[in-house]
Amino acid sequence: xxxxxxxxxxxxxxxxxxxxxxxxxxxxxxxxxxxxxxxxxxxxxxxxxxxxxxxxxxxxxxxxxxxxxxxxxxxxxxxxxxxxxxxxxxxxxxxxxxxxxxxxxxxxxxxxxxxxxxxxxxxxxxxxxxxxxxxxxxxxxxxxxxxxxxxxxxxxxxxxxxxxxxxxxxxxxxxxxxxxxxxxxxxxxxxxxxxxxxxxxxxxxxxxxxxxxxxxxxxxxxxxxxxxxxxxxxxxxxxxxxxxxxxxxxxxxxxxxxxxxxxxxxxxxxxxxxxxxxxxxxxxxxxxxxxxxxxxxxxxxxxxxxxxxxxxxxxxxxxxxxxxxxxxxxxxxxxxxxxxxxxxxxxx
Amino acid sequence: xxxxxxxxxxxxxxxxxxxxxxxxxxxxxxxxxxxxxxxxxxxxxxxxxxxxxxxxxxxxxxxxxxxxxxxxxxxxxxxxxxxxxxxxxxxxxxxxxxxxxxxxxxxxxxxxxxxxxxxxxxxxxxxxxx
Numbered sequence: 001x002x003x004x005x006x007x008x009x010x011x012x013x014x015x016x017x018x019x020x021x022x023x024x025x026x027x028x029x030x031x032x033x034x035x036x037x038x039x040x041x042x043x044x045x046x047x048x049x050x051x052x053x054x055x056x057x058x059x060x061x062x063x064x065x066x067x068x069x070x071x072x073x074x075x076x077x078x079x080x081x082x083x084x085x086x087x088x089x090x091x092x093x094x095x096x097x098x099x100x101x102x103x104x105x106x107x108x109x110x111x112x113x114x115x116x117x118x119x120x121x122x123x124x125x126x127x128x129x130x131x132x133x134x135x136x137x138x139x140x141x142x143x144x145x146x147x148x149x150x151x152x153x154x155x156x157x158x159x160x161x162x163x164x165x166x167x168x169x170x171x172x173x174x175x176x177x178x179x180x181x182x183x184x185x186x187x188x189x190x191x192x193x194x195x196x197x198x199x200x201x202x203x204x205x206x207x208x209x210x211x212x213x214x215x216x217x218x219x220x221x222x223x224x225x226x227x228x229x230x231x232x233x234x235x236x237x238x239x240x241x242x243x244x245x246x247x248x249x250x251x252x253x254x255x256x257x258x259x260x261x262x263x264x265x266x267x268x269x270x271x272x273x274x275x276x277x278x279x280x281x282x283x284x285x286x287x288x289x290x291x292x293x294x295x296x297x298x299x300x301x302x303x304x305x306x307x308x309x310x311x312x313x314x315x316x317x318x319x320x321x322x323x324x325x326x327x328x329x330x331x332x333x334x335x336x337x338x339x340x341x342x343x344x345x346x347x348x
Numbered sequence: 349x350x351x352x353x354x355x356x357x358x359x360x361x362x363x364x365x366x367x368x369x370x371x372x373x374x375x376x377x378x379x380x381x382x383x384x385x386x387x388x389x390x391x392x393x394x395x396x397x398x399x400x401x402x403x404x405x406x407x408x409x410x411x412x413x414x415x416x417x418x419x420x421x422x423x424x425x426x427x428x429x430x431x432x433x434x435x436x437x438x439x440x441x442x443x444x445x446x447x448x449x450x451x452x453x454x455x456x457x458x459x460x461x462x463x464x465x466x467x468x469x470x471x472x473x474x475x476x477x478x
Contacts, residue, residue: 016410017385208384208411276388276408298387298410327406327413 010206019209020300023172026201027131029193030210033183036100036121038093044113045089052110052249053083054232056242060085065152065167068240070095070103071250075231075257079103079222082169084154092165094126094178096222110249125183129193129202130176130213132343137197138177142166146177160192171210173217173341215306216299218268218339224279224294225266225308233257234310236266236338264291265316268336269307269324275331277307277324284323284330285315293324299340306340307333351376352443356459357468360417363443366459371420374447375407375438378472383409386438389431391448396424398451400458405448407438416448420458426450 010031013019022028040049049057055068062085070078079099084092095103104119111117129138138146144157144166154167157179164181181189194202211221220226225235232241233254241254257263271277277296282289296307311322320335355363361379364371380386388408398404403415427449430437437446453459463471 011411012384015385212410274388276413278413298408300385300410 010204011208012206013204016206016208016212017300019203019205020212022201022203023131023174023205023209023213024301025132026203027129027133027137027176027197028172028203028205028209029190029197030128030130030205031125031186031190032128032178032210033125033186034097035126036095036097036103036119037124037180038095038100038104038107039118039120040091040093040107040115041118042089042114042116044115045091047113048107048111048115048117049083049091050245050248051113052107053081054237054242054248054250054254055083055240056245057083057085057091058245060091062087063153063155065154065169066240067152069226069232069237070106071232071248072228073249073253074229075233075250075253076228077222077226077230077232077235077237078106080220080226080237082167084165084167086154086165094180099222123182124180125186125189126178126180127186127189127193128170128172128176128178129197130170130172130174130205131202132175133197133200133202134174134176137193137200137202138166140196141192149177151175160189160196162189164189171217171219172213173219173339174213174343211295212297212300215295215297215308216302216339216341218308218341220266220308221295230264230310231257231262234262234264234266262313264310265313266294267309267311267316268338268340269293269296269309269322269333270336270340271305271307271324272321272332272334275324275326275329276305277309277326277331277333281307282325283309283311283333284325285311287323289325290315290322296324302340304340306336311335351465351468353465355443355465356419356462357465357471358417358419358462359471362417362419364419364459364462366453366456369453369456370425371422371451371453371459372447373419373449373451375416375442376468377442379407379414380439380442383407383412383414384439385410386435389435389438389448391427391431392424394424394427398422398424398449407435418451419462420451421454422451423454424449425452 157166283291291311
């Protein structure tokens with residue numbers, strides 16, 4: 001167990017590689033109760049969300065979710081998050097554990113419109129079931145139409161006899177679900193899902209596999225690819241910046257950066273010889289330090305050593321040869337298309 | 349896994365077995381468990397010199413990289429070539445088939461400072477309690 005944002009979290013159960021492969025090939029069960037939850041409600045809820053996040057929450061129908069970011073004026077992210085619309089004036093944010101208090105304070109500070117904002121993290125446990133067989137497993141223990149729930153949609157549901165919010169979301173690059181429910185029912189839901197899923201290959205999976213899975217899928221992790229000095233454009237998150245929705249915190253800075261050009265750009269690297277890039281290792285171009293690795297690891301499914309790194313935009317094209325300084329040794333790498341891994345489309 | 353009586357152990361979780369002035373060196377079962385799935389091992393070459401308590405190589409798992417410290421001073425006489433292509437052997441058989449290097453000891457008395465299996469087991473219990 002390691003401490004993570006004040007939570008005791010298992011890094012691995014049966015081993016990162018085995019858990020990672022189970023998620024790609026059958027299914028894995030993650031306890032992600034550490035994630036924070038913030039409610040924004042009332043007639044002014046949408047106005048507040050539109051101000052503090054960069055995506056366009058007005059496009060959300062009831063039951064729909066979107067990936068977004070809480071923004072600083074300089075165009076960097078306070079945090080990245082998933083925004084759920086649960087009702088007419090009822091929004092629910094899932095945020096990073098270590099950022100929950102900072103996020104809540106930031107939202108409250110910018111709540112000039114008087115929306116009702118609550119940090120409800122203590123009211124929710126969260127389990128994520130992820131993998132190609134997640135839908136089949138979940139269907140055994142829920143009254144909801146799990147297969148009929150569209151990607152990035154959520155509904156009230158009963159799972160293993162417990163009422164909660166069921167969302168077709170995840171952080172692994174696979175199909176899957178996340179279930180938010182009262183923490184006192186954690187054991188019941190955890191054991192119920194494991195029991196239902198065991199015959200179909202479901203295994204418990206820890207933070208280690210969660211990290212290697214999201215890295216293969218090219219998803220950013222706050223504190224690595226995202227921080228206070230990196231803009232969301234640099235982090236390849238242009239797709240969640242909806243400039244046409246009107247003003248939001250950070251909009252001006254992002255528009256200016258768009259005009260002037262990015263200072264750095266997030267790329268995927270594949271190591272082409274021996275050597276594993278790790279977080280913080282320098283990226284060398286023409287022998288000079290030109291960037292930095294933000295996440296790096298062996299990729300258990302792809303069986304390559306991969307990394308996410310920031311490099312100058314002029315060196316970001318796919319195929320570009322670079323080097324990573326691996327503890328004083330120069331290890332060759334190549335800029336690779338992102339995501340490293342994309343699941344095959346499956347029929348609903 | 350019990351720790352073999354015929355091996356001596358370090359606080360950095362290496363083991364050594366000395367036979368007629370040649371020490372066979374590896375990492376312990378505790379070390380491989382802490383590291384998890386091992387994917388890469390970097391070792392010195394035959395005839396390289398290694399120094400007691402100084403790193404001579406690295407073991408890398410999916411989640412972490414760790415330096416390997418030499419229990420003794422001396423010259424490398426053999427390197428386990430199997431590990432280059434099968435680093436996962438270190439998870440499967442750390443005290444046996446997955447030895448790392450053999451070293452001709454410069455000073456056989458250096459091993460007197462190392463831990464016995466019993467000492468090492470007590471040491472691990474203490475580490476786990478921290």
